[in-house]
Amino acid sequence: MKRPSLFTPLDPENFGSEAGDEKRVYQKQNKNPVLKGGDLTGFTIEEAGHALRSGAVNVRDLVSDCLSVIHERDRDIHAFLDVYEDALREAEEKDAILRDAPETSPLFGIPIALKDNILVEGKRATAGSKILENYTAGFDATVVRKLKEAGAIIIGKTNLDEFAMGSSTENSAFGPTKNPCDESRVPGGSSGGSAAAVATGMALGALGSDTGGSIRQPASFCGVVGMKPTYGRVSRHGLIAMASSLDQIGPFAKTVRDAEIMFSAIAGGDEFDATSVHHSYEEAEKSFALRGLRIGVPKEYFREGLDPAIASRIGELLKLLEKEGVVAKEISLPHSSYALPAYYIVVPSEVSANLARFDGIRYGVPDREEENLFEMYSKTRARGFGPEVKRRIILGTYALSAGYYDAYYVKAQKVRREIASDFESAFRDVDIVIGPTTPTPAFRFGEKTGDPVSMYLADIYTVAVNLAGLPGISLPVGTVPAEGGKKLPFGMQMISPWFDEKTLFGAARGIERILASSPS
Ligand code: GLN
Numbered sequence: 001m002k003r004p005s006l007f008t009p010l011d012p013e014n015f016g017s018e019a020g021d022e023k024r025v026y027q028k029q030n031k032n033p034v035l036k037g038g039d040l041t042g043f044t045i046e047e048a049g050h051a052l053r054s055g056a057v058n059v060r061d062l063v064s065d066c067l068s069v070i071h072e073r074d075r076d077i078h079a080f081l082d083v084y085e086d087a088l089r090e091a092e093e094k095d096a097i098l099r100d101a102p103e104t105s106p107l108f109g110i111p112i113a114l115k116d117n118i119l120v121e122g123k124r125a126t127a128g129s130k131i132l133e134n135y136t137a138g139f140d141a142t143v144v145r146k147l148k149e150a151g152a153i154i155i156g157k158t159n160l161d162e163f164a165m166g167s168s169t170e171n172s173a174f175g176p177t178k179n180p181c182d183e184s185r186v187p188g189g190s191s192g193g194s195a196a197a198v199a200t201g202m203a204l205g206a207l208g209s210d211t212g213g214s215i216r217q218p219a220s221f222c223g224v225v226g227m228k229p230t231y232g233r234v235s236r237h238g239l240i241a242m243a244s245s246l247d248q249i250g251p252f253a254k255t256v257r258d259a260e261i262m263f264s265a266i267a268g269g270d271e272f273d274a275t276s277v278h279h280s281y282e283e284a285e286k287s288f289a290l291r292g293l294r295i296g297v298p299k300e301y302f303r304e305g306l307d308p309a310i311a312s313r314i315g316e317l318l319k320l321l322e323k324e325g326v327v328a329k330e331i332s333l334p335h336s337s338y339a340l341p342a343y344y345i346v347v348p349s350e351v352s353a354n355l356a357r358f359d360g361i362r363y364g365v366p367d368r369e370e371e372n373l374f375e376m377y378s379k380t381r382a383r384g385f386g387p388e389v390k391r392r393i394i395l396g397t398y399a400l401s402a403g404y405y406d407a408y409y410v411k412a413q414k415v416r417r418e419i420a421s422d423f424e425s426a427f428r429d430v431d432i433v434i435g436p437t438t439p440t441p442a443f444r445f446g447e448k449t450g451d452p453v454s455m456y457l458a459d460i461y462t463v464a465v466n467l468a469g470l471p472g473i474s475l476p477v478g479t480v481p482a483e484g485g486k487k488l489p490f491g492m493q494m495i496s497p498w499f500d501e502k503t504l505f506g507a508a509r510g511i512e513r514i515l516a517s518s519p520s
Contacts, residue, residue: 040061041066041200045255045257045258046106048109053108059109067088073180077178078193079158081126081157082123084155087153094109111153111204114206117240118143119140120140124137128164130384131363131384132358141237143234147207152265158194160190167213167217167458168192168448169189169193170449177193178196181223181489182482182484187199191206191215192218194215194252195219198224204254211246216474217462220476221442225252225473226259227471229248229471233279233499234267235272238272241350243354244354246466248466263505267501268280282502290510294430295329295430297330298331299330301435309480310439310490317511321514328434332422333423333426334422347396348392367379422468432504433496434493437462439460439461471499471500473505
């Protein structure tokens with residue numbers, strides 16, 4: 001079997017009319033020292049799909065290359081909590097199917113990793129918590145069912161902050177994940193394992209969950225694309241809940257097109273999630289015209305706390321975009337500074353309710369020494385939960401208590417409404433809002449663990465998008481130099497109106513094309 005090298009041009013006959021463009025994007029990404037060129041793990045989902053369907057490569061080689069990278073590198077990186085070695089057997093079955101009949105699904109035979117708060121029937125799902133260390137899922141999450149139907153191969157479960165609470169994976173009960181670009185730094189969180197898995201080629205794509213930035217922020221820190229859909233676009237059935245009014249599942253990938261392929265596969269209404277919406281998704285045009293696109297740049301996102309290198313790179317990109325006919329203008333989102341405080345009332349409140357089920361009886365291993373039921377509950381929870389989870393349960397219980405409910409929870413809901421209205425007004429004048437994904441590139445281990453508020457600030461640009469229920473994407477747009485010749489990636493966040501993922505992906509793809517021709 002001939003293995004196409006990433007540096008030899010692929011046959012355009014087999015790889016579609018856009019092969020040239022996609023190739024440039026990939027080669028740019030491949031300058032990232034993390035990826036080893038030449039093996040199949042460097043493929044984008046789009047390239048691998050074409051190669052599999054044309055018979056140039058087989059599923060077994062692709063899956064086995066991903067497993068090799070996991071075996072070689074994951075002892076250091078720790079992106080995975082569980083690796084499914086039986087993926088190889090599944091790959092052989094897929095090869096047999098491909099030999100018999102043409103397959104059209106773009107995800108057929110593609111190895112995908114899942115954040116370990118997403119259920120796969122018969123497999124462990126820990127949510128990064130000791131309390132679920134031995135929990136086996138009894139059914140497939142709707143997104144998993146859809147991925148399986150599309151022919152994707154689930155290669156394993158990735159590490160996360162406990163119950164998706166955190167911004168660095170340092171809150172995982174099973175030890176942190178390292179940032180593949182600089183192992184002395186965090187990969188971001190809470191979906192840090194999924195971001196690191198895609199950045200290293202351990203999987204071609206991954207799913208994460210985003211409640212306040214947990215897909216976009218780690219995507220920014222690891223130099224990959226990460227996308228959070230409109231609230232209600234993707235079913236949450238089978239996602240271990242953190243804050244139900246904010247949680248959404250979304251993709252990590254090397255390119256915007258790959259993220260769109262995964263998004264298309266998982267989107268749609270679901271009878272098991274009453275907040276999901278039956279809204280068909282029509283994919284963005286391949287050559288989305290940037291000319292005439294109106295971009296809003298919130299002045300509140302470019303103030304103190306933002307790394308000057310990130311601000312100047314975004315400024316530089318906006319100039320390039322204006323040359324392409326984009327109309328960029330400054331806008332105001334006046335309630336931006338209230339997003340983080342409102343988020344840290346709403347989230348703990350919902351967390352305190354959602355996590356009540358982990359009581360040693362319904363879920364979790366009980367402390368059997370205790371005769372008394374109350375003692376059993378409290379010992380089980382004291383032993384099973386880590387400090388951040390406990391902090392939020394206590395805060396949330398307080399915010400929801402009779403005397404404080406109006407002052408905290410109701411107030412936060414009102415602020416939430418104002419934040420959504422800010423965006424509503426902005427979208428009367430612009431098609432897309434653009435800004436930084438994170439205030440800084442990846443920070444060092446331990447740098448923020450002693451001060452929860454400094455950790456919370458890592459999500460200052462992402463939480464408002466969840467409070468408003470909007471879709472957002474983080475696109476890798478630049479790097480800043482670090483010690484030892486390392487380069488730390490950072491992302492640019494793009495936000496579109498509710499259910500307008502088509503414009504979001506189209507515009508992101510247009511910008512990705514420009515980036516490929518003007519590297520930072
Ligand atoms: N880092 C944020 C938090 O700790 C966001 C988490 C998430 O999106 N799951 O709440």
